[in-house]
Amino acid sequence: MSIQIDTSWTLFLDRDGVINRRNFHGYIKNRQDFEFLEGVKEGLQSLSNKVGRIIVVTNQQGVGKGLMDEEQLDDIHQYMKEELARFGVTIHAVYSAVNLRGAVEDRRKPLNVMGLEAKHDFPEIDFHKSIMVGDTASDIQFGKNLGMKTVLIRSKEKVSENADIVVNNLIELANELEK
Numbered sequence: 001m002s003i004q005i006d007t008s009w010t011l012f013l014d015r016d017g018v019i020n021r022r023n024f025h026g027y028i029k030n031r032q033d034f035e036f037l038e039g040v041k042e043g044l045q046s047l048s049n050k051v052g053r054i055i056v057v058t059n060q061q062g063v064g065k066g067l068m069d070e071e072q073l074d075d076i077h078q079y080m081k082e083e084l085a086r087f088g089v090t091i092h093a094v095y096s097a098v099n100l101r102g103a104v105e106d107r108r109k110p111l112n113v114m115g116l117e118a119k120h121d122f123p124e125i126d127f128h129k130s131i132m133v134g135d136t137a138s139d140i141q142f143g144k145n146l147g148m149k150t151v152l153i154r155s156k157e158k159v160s161e162n163a164d165i166v167v168n169n170l171i172e173l174a175n176e177l178e179k
Contacts, residue, residue: 003131003149003164005177007052010122010130012115012148015058015094017135017155018170019044019080024156027062030072031079043170044089050177051131053092053122056080057114057142063098070098093121109134110141133173137161 016022021035028034048054056077062068077094084091095114097107107113119125132143133151140161143150151173152163167173 002179003177005050005129005131007050008124008126008129009051010118010125011047011051011054012118012130012132012143013054013056014109014132014134014136014139015056015080017157018133018139018153019056022135022155027060027067028076029062029068031076034076034079036083037169039169039171041084041087041089043172043174044084045087046174047170047177048089050174053125054090055092055118055122056094057109057118057132058094058096059108059138060096060098061100061108063096064100064103073098093118108138110138110145112142112145115142115146133170135159 013019019040021037060073063070063073073096081091095117097114099105099107101108127146127148130148131151132139132148134140135153135155136157137159140150140152140163150163151165152159154166154168165176167176
């Protein structure tokens with residue numbers, strides 16, 4: 001599928017497994033644990049020239065489990081934003097669902113809460129001119145729930161949800177969107 005994008009588009013990104021190496025056995029609890037995936041900085045550098053804004057939406061129930069606090073999470077995100085800024089990439093906002101799965105006030109993907117918060121903060125967002133990039137079924141469902149184009153980053157997680165585009169990393173996505 002070919003998607004024609006321009007600076008009126010918004011790129012929504014999951015964090016773990018898309019931007020940084022995912023810890024399948026635990027949580028990224030500090031900036032030392034945060035390891036950028038290969039090609040992410042270059043891929044986002046290319047993509048940032050094509051879209052108007054980049055927003056990260058991430059489920060982080062490690063906070064809800066008491067394994068880390070919101071200050072630690074904010075420090076990780078500050079580090080991520082600073083490192084990407086060195087490549088000319090601006091992350092316009094990071095939305096984190098820190099609640100436990102199934103909480104009464106559930107913000108976790110695939111629910112659309114974080115997307116609606118982004119739309120509130122950036123009213124110019126048009127979900128039909130947005131792309132959600134993730135590595136799990138809940139990421140793809142989140143994008144579909146809001147009417148976005150969806151991109152699956154292949155990982156060892158089995159995903160039955162069909163995405164509009166399937167790639168190995170953000171460089172491949174940038175190259176795909178060049179076509």
